[in-house]
Amino acid sequence: MCRNIRTLHNFEPPATDDEVHGAALQYVRKISGAAKPSKANEEAFGEAVAAVEHATRHLLEALVTTAPPRDREVEATKARARAAARYGS
Numbered sequence: 211m212c213r214n215i216r217t218l219h220n221f222e223p224p225a226t227d228d229e230v231h232g233a234a235l236q237y238v239r240k241i242s243g244a245a246k247p248s249k250a251n252e253e254a255f256g257e258a259v260a261a262v263e264h265a266t267r268h269l270l271e272a273l274v275t276t277a278p279p280r281d282r283e284v285e286a287t288k289a290r291a292r293a294a295a296r297y298g299s
Contacts, residue, residue, distance in 0.1 A: 219270055222279035230270070234262035 215233045218225035238258045239245050247255035 218266070219273050220275050220277060220279055221282055221285075225270060230266050231259070231263055234259050234266055237262050 215236050216229075218229055218233060238255060242251075242255065242258070244251070244255070
């Protein structure tokens with residue numbers, strides 16, 4: 211499940227709200243052990259996702275680097291090449 215969480219720092223353009231939300235959702239799913247919460251746990255699950263999303267956004271805004279921003283397409287191409295080497299496709 212956590213393989214879907216991608217690095218969000220130092221990209222141009224910066225991480226979108228959808229990317230931050232997706233990472234927070236994957237994290238909470240992994241920690242809770244549930245891909246979809248029961249009705250009884252839905253509120254706690256949603257609050258946890260919002261809290262992780264907020265903390266992630268705060269972290270991304272606070273991080274500093276001297277490295278040049280990475281290009282999403284270049285990184286995606288590298289990831290596809292790694293996957294092809296790993297899985298032989």
